Amino acid sequence: MERPSGKTTVVLHFDYDCFYASVFENQNPALQSLPLGVKQKGILATCNYAARARGECPELVIVEGEDLTPFRDTSKKLFSFLRSHSWNQKVERLGLDEVFMDVTDIINYNVPLLNRSCLSDSFFCLSQENPESGFPCDLTRLAGCVHGSLPEPPPLENPLYVRLLLGSHLAWYLRLQLEERFGFTSSCGISMNKLLSKLAGSKHKPRNQTTLLSLNDAVVLDFVDSHNIRKIPGIGAKTTRLLEQRILSENTRVDVRVHPDISPYGLETLLGGPGSEQGAGLRVWHLLHGVDDIEVKEASDFPTQISIEDTYRGLNSLTRIEEELRKLSASLVRRMRVDLLTVHESAEHGASDQRWMAHPKTLRLSIRSWPAKAETSDWDFSRTSRSQPLPNFVLSLKESVETIAERLTSDTLFPMLKKLHPEKGHIWDLQLINVCVANMIPSGSQAGTSVGRDISIMFKRQDDVLRQWRCQLIYGIMI
Structure with a gap:
């Protein structure tokens, strides 16, 4: 599938680690070293990584998480911090513990400021008005983990690579600030759209980040194909079931994308009908190929609902x-x-x-x-x-x-x-x-x-x- 040409958008996806448990750990630091579980409606809703590492855990400390007020208040505080670092105000909250940021404008501002003769001693500028507002960084390498093979030497002549390089260091800085200022660790994905950044961020968790080095279409397709279809944002349970029934796949992504019966028209026929979303088939076809043109929504002083x-x-x-x-x-x-x-x-x-x-x-x-x-x-x-x-x-x-x-x-x-x-x-x-x-x-x-x-x-x-x-x-x- 032909991808949109000249795509230079950079999107970050933040996911706070064990958010519900972390809220209690921040309220009571004594819980940080203990295996902690959060109970809701008599069910263990989530637990921290200390508990997950132990498997069966009879000494699990359980706290009641029925009241969502502290989670909502903390989510609002962390979101406000991330929003304060946005120039275009394209900062979108997903649930209580995930945030998308479109940082294309701040990245584009920093591209011409690069001193390619001294990348190891670079400075990332965070303000158009104050050139001293920012942070030092080593741009000889991407920050955090990378998915995709990195050519040697790094292709600094490739505009997409340079933007992803800068995006990885901005993500690293913001994650560090979230941890130092508020005590919350996070994972982050860096890519060129919401779909790919969310998938990339789940590759190395917790307290880490992953840049999808999507310098060609093959890297993107291989990356998307490696995911179970039920893990793909935007493809719900009903759509997954219809696809499985149609092609009798083993529920792997690649089986769906390359199946001979799958095409934009075929998907529109399969997923269409009374009450269905217009263009749902083409939307799924795009997602199968890693294409997501839905922009990050602009932040508002109040929620949409x-x-x-x-x-x-x-x-x-x-x-x-x-x-x-x-x-x-x-x-x-x-x-x-x-x-x-x-x-x-x-x-x-x-x-x-x-x-x-x-x-x-x-x-x-x-x-x-x-x-x-x-x-x-x-x-x-x-x-x-x-x-x-x-x-x-x-x-x-x-x-x-x-x-x-x-x-x-x-x-x-x-x-x-x-x-x-x-x-x-x-x-x-x-x-x-x-x-x-x-x-x-x-x-x-x-x-x-x-x-x-x-x-x-x-x-x-x-x-x-x-x-x-x-x-x-x-x-x-x-x-």
């Missing part, structure tokens, strides 16, 4: 379901206030108050039920969802979180749930509940009763400024 969910072994009572909806609602409202509120200066007495930076327009409820025994082998993990406009009372700051959560559950979410299965006598057996707010509108861009800018404050400030120029009529004389 806020989602709270929980899983259950079998939630089958409407009373218990309503209770869980109430808990999820409280977590959602609390998270909205953390992520979407900012402090604004008030016009009166120089005081400050909280205002919404953005407000979501849509409320979505999603559930997933456990399959019946006869359906277990063909379970596709799909969710059933329902959306409606978010009620305005959710944005009130006069009521407590618990009061708003109670009303949101009784007035909105519980009726939405019943509409997902309106038939009488339906047997509930929920495996997952997700409550989400989406379609964020920046404050001030749309009028609202509880959000946006207060225009009365603007006129009050204007009145104060113009007071000295005001004319008054006293005893028939204008002064």
Whole structure:
């Protein structure tokens, strides 16, 4: 497959090592030398590398990780640090422990600054305004691990190699800063798109990084072919199952890509149909060849959506379901206030108050039920969802979180749930509940009763400024 010509994008993919366990280790350093496990819903969700190295570990120290607040807060702090080193603001968070960075512009700025006669004593510039802001580096070699054969001498005449070389040292510097400043180690992948950088970062973990030296198409194809199809980002479980059924492969990547029945048209036919994404076949065809043209999203001061969910072994009572909806609602409202509120200066007495930076327009409820025994082998993990406009009372700051959560559950979410299965006598057996707010509108861009800018404050400030120029009529004389 012909690849896009002149591709010079450099994308970094950071993955924090054992993130959930690391959060507890940072809170309590005494845990760092112990085999540590994090429990959620009575299940061991993850553990640190000390525990993984021991296999069976009867002395495992288990901590409760049900409350996601410390993980979200830490993730936000680390993301803010990485974002502060971006020039183009193309920094995208994936979950709580992964971050993509498009560093093409900062790399391009440093390329002409290279002194090829003294690469071992190079300086990477981190600011366009301050030439002293940066770090020293040895550009005679790539930093960290490399996937792909490196010619000798290094091909400094190759623009892609030079950009990957600089990208590897920037990744090394940022990883070191994350560890020294915040105490979190990470793995990183360096490549020319999101797909390849994510795959590269998983090659050498933990506390390491890998640059995919993709100087020709053969290296990329061999690298992608070495991965199990289920490990490829962008190819979900349903697509994988359809591909396996079609070509009867052994679930290896190369079997799919080179199969004679696989083509863009064939994939579009296989994956198309009612409700399917348009162009899904071509998208998968590109991924099979290591091509990913989806850009890293620009960072925002607020998230595009806020989602709270929980899983259950079998939630089958409407009373218990309503209770869980109430808990999820409280977590959602609390998270909205953390992520979407900012402090604004008030016009009166120089005081400050909280205002919404953005407000979501849509409320979505999603559930997933456990399959019946006869359906277990063909379970596709799909969710059933329902959306409606978010009620305005959710944005009130006069009521407590618990009061708003109670009303949101009784007035909105519980009726939405019943509409997902309106038939009488339906047997509930929920495996997952997700409550989400989406379609964020920046404050001030749309009028609202509880959000946006207060225009009365603007006129009050204007009145104060113009007071000295005001004319008054006293005893028939204008002064």
